Amino acid sequence: MSIAAAARQLALASTLAVLLDATAQAATATVVKLDTGRVRGAASGAVIAFKGIPFAAPPVGALRWRPPQRAAAWSGVREATAYGPDCMQVPFPGDAAPLGVPPAEDCLYVNVWTPARPAQHPLPVMVWIYGGGFVNGGSSPSVYDGSAFARDGVVLVSFNYRLGNFGFFAHPALSAEQSHGPLGNYALMDQIAALGWVKRNIAAFGGDAGNVTIFGESAGGMSVHILMTSPLAAGLFHKAVVESGGGRSGLLGSRPLAGGADSAEEKGLALAKSFGIEGRGPEALAQLRAIPAEKLLGTLNMATMGPILDGTIVLGAPTQLYAAGRGAVVPFIVGANSMDIGFMQAKSLDELFAQFGPDAKAARAVYAADGNADVRAVAFRAGGDQMMMEPAREAARLLSARQPVFQYRFSYVAESLRKSVPGAPHATEIPFVFDTVAARYGKELTAADEAAARAMHAYWVGFARTGKPQGPNQPAWPQYEASSDLIMDFTAGGPLAVADPWKPRLDLAQRVNERHEQKQ
Numbered sequence: 001m002s003i004a005a006a007a008r009q010l011a012l013a014s015t016l017a018v019l020l021d022a023t024a025q026a027a028t029a030t031v032v033k034l035d036t037g038r039v040r041g042a043a044s045g046a047v048i049a050f051k052g053i054p055f056a057a058p059p060v061g062a063l064r065w066r067p068p069q070r071a072a073a074w075s076g077v078r079e080a081t082a083y084g085p086d087c088m089q090v091p092f093p094g095d096a097a098p099l100g101v102p103p104a105e106d107c108l109y110v111n112v113w114t115p116a117r118p119a120q121h122p123l124p125v126m127v128w129i130y131g132g133g134f135v136n137g138g139s140s141p142s143v144y145d146g147s148a149f150a151r152d153g154v155v156l157v158s159f160n161y162r163l164g165n166f167g168f169f170a171h172p173a174l175s176a177e178q179s180h181g182p183l184g185n186y187a188l189m190d191q192i193a194a195l196g197w198v199k200r201n202i203a204a205f206g207g208d209a210g211n212v213t214i215f216g217e218s219a220g221g222m223s224v225h226i227l228m229t230s231p232l233a234a235g236l237f238h239k240a241v242v243e244s245g246g247g248r249s250g251l252l253g254s255r256p257l258a259g260g261a262d263s264a265e266e267k268g269l270a271l272a273k274s275f276g277i278e279g280r281g282p283e284a285l286a287q288l289r290a291i292p293a294e295k296l297l298g299t300l301n302m303a304t305m306g307p308i309l310d311g312t313i314v315l316g317a318p319t320q321l322y323a324a325g326r327g328a329v330v331p332f333i334v335g336a337n338s339m340d341i342g343f344m345q346a347k348s349l350d351e352l353f354a355q356f357g358p359d360a361k362a363a364r365a366v367y368a369a370d371g372n373a374d375v376r377a378v379a380f381r382a383g384g385d386q387m388m389m390e391p392a393r394e395a396a397r398l399l400s401a402r403q404p405v406f407q408y409r410f411s412y413v414a415e416s417l418r419k420s421v422p423g424a425p426h427a428t429e430i431p432f433v434f435d436t437v438a439a440r441y442g443k444e445l446t447a448a449d450e451a452a453a454r455a456m457h458a459y460w461v462g463f464a465r466t467g468k469p470q471g472p473n474q475p476a477w478p479q480y481e482a483s484s485d486l487i488m489d490f491t492a493g494g495p496l497a498v499a500d501p502w503k504p505r506l507d508l509a510q511r512v513n514e515r516h517e518q519k520q
Contacts, residue, residue, distance in 0.1 A: 032050070034053070038077045039077065040081070047150040065186060068108060087167070088105050088166050097137070110157060114156075119206055122211070125207040128144060128156065128220070133218070137163070171280075175257070175265065183257060214227060229318055239464065331468070333463060334406075352378060367505070386512055459474065486500075
């Protein structure tokens with residue numbers, strides 16, 4: 001054999017050894033040991049995904065309307081390559097984040113995406129909390145895929161939490177049964193349990209349990225506000241992001257656990273009565289737990305009972321608690337979309353502006369100075385300002401006095417939608433944060449959409465790493481101060497740090513919101 005042939009053979013053998021070693025490492029990396037047993041994920045390129053891992057026992061039968069219990073341990077290696085069921089719900093037609101799996105009552109599962117290549121140091125962790133009005137949503141939609149975060153060195157976690165009357169329910173028999181623990185807010189207990197699971201297990205996936213960022217949108221953003229102010233969540237996260245999560249009392253409501261016709265317990269008694277179940281004792285509770293999940297499912301809608309003022313998890317309106325000095329002192333991002341959700345309605349501009357009371361004239365000047373505005377468009381803008389925009393600013397103003405806060409506005413509209421919508425609707429920022437715009441827009445995706453997603457995603461990754469939202473080669477995002485009112489606006493021209501041009505609108509919304517709160 002010639003020297004050259006021998007060299008080629010040696011090089012081939014070396015390459016084969018490297019490939020075999022890499023394959024062996026990948027096979028090893030797809031199996032991790034948790035506090036309940038070992039699981040096997042699936043590798044795809046530079047990412048390993050673990051899906052459908054139970055973080056709590058199935059909340060069925062006697063465990064319906066109980067705080068989440070520890071998942072049972074298993075022997076051998078559990079396959080973790082498919083999502084577990086999302087929680088019971090009537091899927092919302094036309095949802096921008098449709099479920100990827102059928103829902104079921106057995107739904108308390110967690111998913112993890114992590115880099116396939118082992119890191120030299122523990123990686124930052126981000127935990128996603130989905131929205132859906134507390135009656136819809138789940139972790140399985142394709143736009144919530146965490147691969148892009150893992151690709152960029154962040155361990156991404158998502159999980160399910162109970163919804164509607166499965167997640168929020170009170171009854172005198174439950175209050176007696178669970179007199180020594182939290183009551184009513186089972187969905188929020190699920191969220192806290194999932195964060196506890198992350199703290200115990202995330203190191204197995206290469207994550208840093210001391211660097212956890214929670215982020216959520218809509219009901220998920222509201223949940224982040226609640227976790228920021230709940231003593232039961234203290235120490236379970238170190239940064240937080242609220243996307244279109246409101247923050248004032250009007251959105252969360254103020255239903256007490258007990259006392260009064262509108263209390264959660266009275267609502268629970270009324271629900272029981274609708275199923276022919278009377279009484280306030282354990283017999284009634286046993287009958288309620290025996291109702292098939294599909295029958296309870298018929299009671300789910302946007303008017304279903306949501307978060308309950310229990311005094312343990314939900315203590316009050318987030319902005320009021322922040323004003324009183326409550327809340328986790330952690331780096332914080334908060335913002336909303338340029339055409340966010342709101343519920344003002346009127347048949348004419350005069351009728352609409354009358355709802356502003358003493359500020360009717362100011363409202364007309366801000367929203368319809370030319371007198372030719374469409375009443376529906378004005379109602380949508382004004383409602384979004386009151387429900388999402390101004391509460392985000394109020395949270396930023398209150399918290400920026402004592403911790404790093406960064407405020408944003410998402411104004412980017414996908415190119416395929418620009419002829420049909422005048423601004424960024426509710427929830428449209430999500431695929432840009434996750435860099436999953438291809439899953440959302442498919443064949444209509446453009447290079448500009450992809451660039452906008454890369455930029456926004458990079459800021460969220462930077463925040464998870466350091467507590468400062470900064471992307472490579474992107475404009476600096478200034479820390480929020482009430483005196484300067486600087487925000488980061490994600491526009492069609494790219495991210496822009498600007499003094500909020502909507503200040504007059506939000507000042508007006510602030511006066512309206514404060515009057516509403518004074519009447520409550």
